[in-house]
Amino acid sequence: MIRLTVCTVLACLAAMAQGADPAAPSLPTFRAEARLVQAYVSIFDKHGNPLPNLTRDRFQVLDAGHAQALSVFEGAEDAVSCALLLDTTGSMTEYLPALRIAAMHFVDELRTDESVAVYTFNRTLQVNQKFTTDKKLVKTAIMRTSAAGMTRLFDSVAQVSRDLEAREGKKALVVFTDGDDNASMLNAAGAIGKAKQSGVPIYVIAQGSGLKEARLMKILEDLAAGTGGIAFRLTKPEKVGEVFSEISRSLLHTYLLSWKLPEEAGTSWRPIKVTVAGVEDARIRTRQGYWPN
Numbered sequence: 001m002i003r004l005t006v007c008t009v010l011a012c013l014a015a016m017a018q019g020a021d022p023a024a025p026s027l028p029t030f031r032a033e034a035r036l037v038q039a040y041v042s043i044f045d046k047h048g049n050p051l052p053n054l055t056r057d058r059f060q061v062l063d064a065g066h067a068q069a070l071s072v073f074e075g076a077e078d079a080v081s082c083a084l085l086l087d088t089t090g091s092m093t094e095y096l097p098a099l100r101i102a103a104m105h106f107v108d109e110l111r112t113d114e115s116v117a118v119y120t121f122n123r124t125l126q127v128n129q130k131f132t133t134d135k136k137l138v139k140t141a142i143m144r145t146s147a148a149g150m151t152r153l154f155d156s157v158a159q160v161s162r163d164l165e166a167r168e169g170k171k172a173l174v175v176f177t178d179g180d181d182n183a184s185m186l187n188a189a190g191a192i193g194k195a196k197q198s199g200v201p202i203y204v205i206a207q208g209s210g211l212k213e214a215r216l217m218k219i220l221e222d223l224a225a226g227t228g229g230i231a232f233r234l235t236k237p238e239k240v241g242e243v244f245s246e247i248s249r250s251l252l253h254t255y256l257l258s259w260k261l262p263e264e265a266g267t268s269w270r271p272i273k274v275t276v277a278g279v280e281d282a283r284i285r286t287r288q289g290y291w292p293n
Contacts, residue, residue: 110251164198271288
């Protein structure tokens with residue numbers, strides 16, 4: 001959810017016109033607040049090919065069944081702020097060399113004006129590199145990662161989602177993990193709830209325990225699906241590059257739609273449906289809905 005605040009100081013303007021002091025404390029200030037809901041949308045044709053260059057007028061948003069006028073639209077060509085959240089616990093040792101190489105290729109595939117941050121987590125969350133468009137700094141941070149310690153996955157996902165939520169424009173979170181959390185204060189439901197609330201799409205690359213235990217994989221899939229992202233199953237370290245390429249391809253064809261929170265929104269869960277005019281059998285990936293604040 002985004003909040004936009006507009007100050008209308010009509011009384012001050014009137015006072016200035018009459019030569020009065022506009023800073024006088026007795027003059028009232030009127031504030032009007034508009035709250036926006038965001039949905040990231042990826043569109044594919046029936047063959048799975050992404051559809052670029054779609055214009056604002058092609059999209060329709062149904063918020064709890066009611067059509068909404070778009071307040072903000074960002075196209076596939078607009079830049080993305082992407083956070084990499086890498087599991088560097090002891091269980092990741094086997095995958096780390098291939099992960100470093102694939103993540104650096106992923107950074108190279110992003111556009112020059114797109115910002116990237118690198119986070120790692122084990123027992124704690126570390127910011128290895130703040131958001132920057134300098135790819136050399138990002139790749140240096142990736143190369144410095146090492147594996148050791150326990151897993152604080154849920155807390156880390158929630159914190160990085162909040163960090164991304166504060167940034168302007170399109171955003172995405174890429175998480176590489178085995179899904180086995182043993183150190184977080186949050187549980188799985190809490191992490192999924194906070195991720196859904198932020199609205200930032202999460203792309204999860206799952207390996208190790210996440211593939212062997214159905215419970216863990218279900219958590220990771222719910223985390224991704226609830227935000228409009230994807231959960232990938234990585235069975236071999238050497239395949240991680242292919243997965244990162246697929247995520248890069250998706251980010252290059254993502255749209256951002258925003259509309260005003262309906263006055264009657266209340267506090268209950270509100271489902272979202274997005275349609276695109278003129279595309280036969282389109283496959284649309286977006287968040288499932290949201291909880292009004």
